Amino acid sequence: xxxxxxxxxxxxxxxxxxxxxxxxxxxxxxxxxxxxxxxxxxxxxxxxxxxxxxxx
Numbered sequence: 313x314x315x316x317x318x319x320x321x322x323x324x325x326x327x328x329x330x331x332x333x334x335x336x337x338x339x340x341x342x343x344x345x346x347x348x349x350x351x352x353x354x355x356x357x358x359x360x361x362x363x364x365x366x367x368x
Contacts, residue, residue, distance in 0.1 A: 328354070
């Protein structure tokens with residue numbers, strides 16, 4: 313893999329979030345596809361994006 317830019321990483325994370333949402337929308341309740349690892353990655357990204365002084 314070559315040098316990835318911040319924009320490349322953001323696109324990949326957006327795609328990951330989209331795939332997670334598609335899985336959640338299409339999964340059969342009996343199957344229950346876990347998305348815990350994806351949730352953790354996206355939660356970590358969101359915590360890094362927020363500035364320490366940001367109350368949201």
